[in-house]
Amino acid sequence: MALTPSTMIPLGSPMPSFSLPDANGDLISSQQFAGNPLLVMFICNHCPFVKHIAAGLAEFTEHYLPKGLGIVAINSNDFNTHPADSPAKMREEITARGYRFPYLVDESQQVARAFDAACTPDFFLFDAEGNLVYRGQFDGSRPGNSEPVNGKDMRAAVEAVLSGQAPSADQVPSMGCNIKWK
Numbered sequence: 381m382a383l384t385p386s387t388m389i390p391l392g393s394p395m396p397s398f399s400l401p402d403a404n405g406d407l408i409s410s411q412q413f414a415g416n417p418l419l420v421m422f423i424c425n426h427c428p429f430v431k432h433i434a435a436g437l438a439e440f441t442e443h444y445l446p447k448g449l450g451i452v453a454i455n456s457n458d459f460n461t462h463p464a465d466s467p468a469k470m471r472e473e474i475t476a477r478g479y480r481f482p483y484l485v486d487e488s489q490q491v492a493r494a495f496d497a498a499c500t501p502d503f504f505l506f507d508a509e510g511n512l513v514y515r516g517q518f519d520g521s522r523p524g525n526s527e528p529v530n531g532k533d534m535r536a537a538v539e540a541v542l543s544g545q546a547p548s549a550d551q552v553p554s555m556g557c558n559i560k561w562k
Contacts, residue, residue: 395506424500
């Protein structure tokens with residue numbers, strides 16, 4: 381398991397536009413979230429770092445979706461070499477975890493490259509104007525450490541955005557498995 385950090389692209393970067401199918405084949409576009417803050421998460425099914433936070437992530441999204449935060453997850457892994465990340469397995473993961481956000485398939489990996497995503501999980505929070513305001517960890521918890529999965533860092537960033545404030549620029553990179561490139 382290779383430990384890969386977020387690339388930490390510059391704050392203020394504009395959100396790349398995207399239009400991808402979800403695990404059921406329905407197209408979801410970044411334009412659907414225009415005018416609202418949006419959290420874009422690069423995750424997958426098999427990564428131990430994603431599995432470690434999955435229950436906390438589901439709870440986090442249940443709390444913030446009703447507050448006006450748009451949330452999408454994107455799986456950019458090559459599912460030909462990693463079949464646990466296939467759309468069929470994504471549908472199973474959605475059901476098992478109770479995810480209520482769109483879980484999108486980036487088969488070409490072009491969207492991951494446009495975001496400069498590097499790992500799973502990798503988080504990008506954009507304000508209502510589509511500018512990057514947070515790119516970093518969900519919290520300090522990792523498989524094998526004693527930190528609780530509570531989404532502390534992400535919650536602070538989202539609370540700031542929802543209250544019209546800028547999150548702290550002191551941001552810690554997310555760490556996880558590298559995206560499985562073709």
